[in-house]
Amino acid sequence: MEVIPAVASNPLVLYNAEFIKLTVFNDVSNSANVSVYTFSSAYKSETINGQAYTPLGGLLAVGVQQRDIRATSADTSLSLSGIDGNNIAIVLATKVKGSQLEITRGFYNANGILTSNAHRFTGIVTSYNIKYCGYRKSTNK
Numbered sequence: 001m002e003v004i005p006a007v008a009s010n011p012l013v014l015y016n017a018e019f020i021k022l023t024v025f026n027d028v029s030n031s032a033n034v035s036v037y038t039f040s041s042a043y044k045s046e047t048i049n050g051q052a053y054t055p056l057g058g059l060l061a062v063g064v065q066q067r068d069i070r071a072t073s074a075d076t077s078l079s080l081s082g083i084d085g086n087n088i089a090i091v092l093a094t095k096v097k098g099s100q101l102e103i104t105r106g107f108y109n110a111n112g113i114l115t116s117n118a119h120r121f122t123g124i125v126t127s128y129n130i131k132y133c134g135y136r137k138s139t140n141k
Helices: 084-090
Strands: 017-026 035-038 047-048 051-055 060-062 078-080 100-108 112-126
Touching: 017 047, 017 051, 047 100, 047 112
Parallel strands: 035 051
Antiparallel strands: 017 035, 017 100, 047 051, 060 078, 100 112
């Protein structure tokens, strides 16, 4: 079992963020042809194991990860909101289904410094959907 220093002496974790790495296999016959996208629920850019993560803050929500000793088919969900048209175009043009997804949790001290991290989940994207939540601009006449 992995010992996480940030929670070893205190089970109450006040400052943490989720870090998501999505590896898209562009060509299944060429394992080197991948695109890697990284983002996090942090409010500033962070680097973990040499990988920079784009901060999305509250626009990213990560569902509960099943904690089993054996491999399981339990689902984990991610939600991204407030994504602009350019990023939606990337999703539509990318083979997201079948991509590898890795989730890491980072722990911060009271000064907002990332002090440690723990790998939480590795899996494959089995489905996704895009929901447009437009708004209507009102005009007063």
